[in-house]
Amino acid sequence: MAAKPRFRKDAADTSAPTPAPAPASASDETHPVDQTLPPFKMFTSGLQHVAAMYAGVVAPPMIVGPAVGLNARDTAFLMGASLFTAGIATLLQTIGFWKIGARLPFVNGVSFAGVTPMVAIGRERGAEGISVIFGAIIVASVLGFVLTPYFSKLVRFFPPVVTGTVITLIGVSLLPVAFNWSQGGNATADDYGSMKNIGMAGLTLLIVLVLRKALRGFLQQIAILLGLVVGTLVAIPLNMTDFGAIKDAGLVGFPTPFHFGAPQFEIAAIVSMCIVMLVCMTESTADMLALGKIVDRPADERVIEGGLRADTLGSAISPFFNGFMCSAFAQNIGLVAMTKVRSRFVVAAGGAILILLGLCPVLASVIALVPLPVLGGAGIVLFGSVAASGIQTLATAALEKGENALIVAAAVGIGLIPIAAPQFYHAFPSDLLVVLDSGISTGCVVAIVLNLAFNHWGGKGSSARLLPQARVGE
Secondary structure (H helix, E strand, C coil): CCCHHHHHHHHHHHCCCCCCCCCCCHHHHHCCHHHHCCCHHHHHHHHHHHHHHHHHHHHHHHHHHCHHHHHHHHHHHHHHHHHHHHHHHHHHHHHHHCCCCCCCCCCEECHHHHHHHHHHHHHHHHHHHHHHHHHHHHHHHHHHHHHHHHHHHHHHHHHHHHHHHHHHHHHHHHHHHHHHHHHCCCCEEEEEHHHHHHHEEEHHHHHHHHHHHHCCCCHHHHHHHHHHHHHHHHHHCCCCCCCCCHHHCCCCCCCCCCCCCCCCHHHHHHHHHHHHHHHHHHHHHHHHHHHHHHHHHCHHHHHHHHHHHHHHHHHHHHHHHHHEEEEEEEHHHHHHHCCCCCCCHHHHHHHHHHHHHHHHHHHHHCCCCHHCCCCCHHHHHHHHHHHHHHHHHHHHCCCCCHHHHHHHHHHHHHCCCCHCCCCCCCCCCCCHHHHHHHHHHHHCCCCCHHHHHHHCCCCCCCCHHHCCCCCCCC
């Protein structure tokens, strides 16, 4: 009976003063995504993100540069520009402004989806190819920015049965990259796939696992970075590190705007890069949904819209500084999942480091000292963590109901085709290969279409309750 008067006084007696609530601590008020870390932890955690994605950023310019006829010096310039623009795009995602940026620990860098069409454009046009590529990227990025509000509404078609499938495919699709690094990275090299390379990758993997088990606290969180450092130190006496890059690198170098000339605009190249942009937007949407699950801040329509705006704006800015199209780096999602460091400001610190590397070639060359087999050993854990997150999501997708299990089976099976049978689509037009060669994109499309067919168009609606709510509170 004593509880009743208290309830009535609190509910009805609005004239009585009520004590102000005790101030909550920063940890109670602030989501882990928005928390900051001490400077040293911020730097080392950000550096770990850079180490995980460095090879992925510099690989596309290493491929495209020679393909369009650039010499070694200009190709190195492209690599520095790619680091610089990746840093800008990452800051747009993590810090953001206005309605731009997902404001998640989201790393952006040069998209691999554009490598094949960019090489085709460059080979057809010779020395002017790089200017044509940059012009096509600018137009495709501006169009993508305009389409973002409409594209982001697709989030309602990503229930757990779809997101879990796509997240799993992201991890599985990245594992061959780690395997390639573990073998040496260059299939034409004499030591590609040698016991020495694979042994170094295995040793690095073992080091990372031991460090994760033995260490505690912050040191456990940077186990990947420590594993890369230890692996690199072990590789030095084995002559697996190349110090030549440091000797040839300059102390300061700025990516001069339009270093290769003014951009040129050709319809065929623009159409090709527009297709690449749609692929990048699809993959980034899937990556944001995956990251939202991992950091416990689900990506709704507003978050995805901001993230896609940052993607497309970063891509539009990149050609001005001689960079390529930017999109999400899924390998860093695995790093977030493994380390449990969810602060977006840590990734922003990584973006600042990328910009510094782009302005200081000698620092960039220090990061490049990490042998690819060492990076491959750590990558197995990183990319496997992404696949594990997808499996966890699928565990909540009610696979025993309706045809959800069939949706997963078909989408995963089709998404694995580019991995299991890389030449499967060799007879298809090159423009279609931009989509078909990405297991993430094809698996995502198949999962969405089958979910609509089995759970919506048929009138069952069995997964309707699983759909994420968009724009909560608006």
